[in-house]
Amino acid sequence: MEPKRSKYILIALTVFCVLLIGLTSVHDEWLTPLRTGVGYVLIPVQSGVNSVGSAIYDEIRDYSKLRNAMIENKDMKDLITQLTEENTRLQSEEFELKRLRELYSLDQQYGQYTKVGARVIANDSSNWFKVFRIDKGSKDGIATDMNVVAGGGLVGIVTDVGANYATVRSIIDDSSRVSGMAMQSGDSCIVAGDLTLFKDGRLRITNVLKDSDLKDGDKIVTSNISSVYLPGILVGYASDITNDTNNVTKSGYLIPAAEFGSLQEVLVITQLKADMMKEGESAPSSEGGDTAETTAQSTQAVESESASQ
Structure with a gap:
């Protein structure tokens, strides 16, 4: 039984190969309608698949760019905040230094007083x-x-x-x-x-x-x-x-x-x-002291x- 089945399969394969050879030898005019029909079906499907694939790829690429941009933007904001705080601190210290210099100059101007x-x-x-x-x-x-x-x-x-x-x-x-x-x-x-x-x-x-x-x-x-x-x-x-x-x-x-x-x-x-006036009262009075005393009073x-x- 097995040898007969193998024999039939071999005959079927032989016939299929002959048919394929015959088809490939047929003139292009016979294949053109088939190709056209297949094109009507496959080309839109292929275009749709390509469009969807391109759109998905673009979305993934844009999302990656957006994510990187957001990270960079946050880093830049943090840096700007840090620089702003540092600049404000430096300006404050500069103004304070200027005021202290003015006070020092004033201290020197009235050096006779503590x-x-x-x-x-x-x-x-x-x-x-x-x-x-x-x-x-x-x-x-x-x-x-x-x-x-x-x-x-x-x-x-x-x-x-x-x-x-x-x-x-x-x-x-x-x-x-x-x-x-x-x-x-x-x-x-x-x-x-x-x-x-x-x-x-x-x-x-x-x-x-x-x-x-x-x-x-x-x-x-x-x-x-x-x-x-x-x-x-x-x-x-x-x-x-x-x-x-x-x-x-x-x-x-x-x-x-x-x-x-x-x-x-x-x-x-x-x-x-008041302390200076007490010290002055203990000193000898000069001429014209009565007039000065009246004005002072x-x-x-x-x-x-x-x-x-």
Whole structure:
């Protein structure tokens, strides 16, 4: 049985091969319709497969690019944030160094006085530092009536002291009165605080004798006869000095030397005018002492009234 089956299979394969040979020898005209039919079926399928494959490949490639771009973008943002923080820190340190250099220059300018540096830690919530608090107190040697300087000139005076803080009333406060004098001529005057007037960057100068030589641009410093302010500290510059209607005195304005809109560090002079006055009382009086004493008493009355307010 097996030999007959093998024989039949061999005959079938032989016939199939002969048919294939015959087909391949047939003229192309007979195969063209078959090829065309196959093309109609296979070409759209092949095009669709190619399109889908290309689209999938493009999507995978675009997703990979997008993922890499997102990673790079995050890295760049982190780097920008780091550089921004570093730049801000460097700018802050630069500004602080500039302020400290100015304070050092001010310290050298008034080298005859001992001083303590302090930072401003709070103000009265106004646009200007009319009353503010510093981070040094009695444990650092700070006491009431000590003079405070910054930015090239007088800022104010200590009015209240705690163990770790002190309160300073600046010369722009409405209740402030500073006995001053013109550095060039020695003529005396009173520098009065005025917050409304300070909106224009000025304070008021009063009690100037008509015959005095005080003129615009003169440097105004604290007077020798002041009751609480140490002598020779720059307050500001005279401006618009004119005769009063009483024809006896002059008045005008003062441009402060210190900046009251951005105080951050100050110097507190730890010497008190009261101690200097006590030392002066123990010294022999000179000629004309009665006149000087009368003037000093008048000035002390004005500044004492200011201090009590």
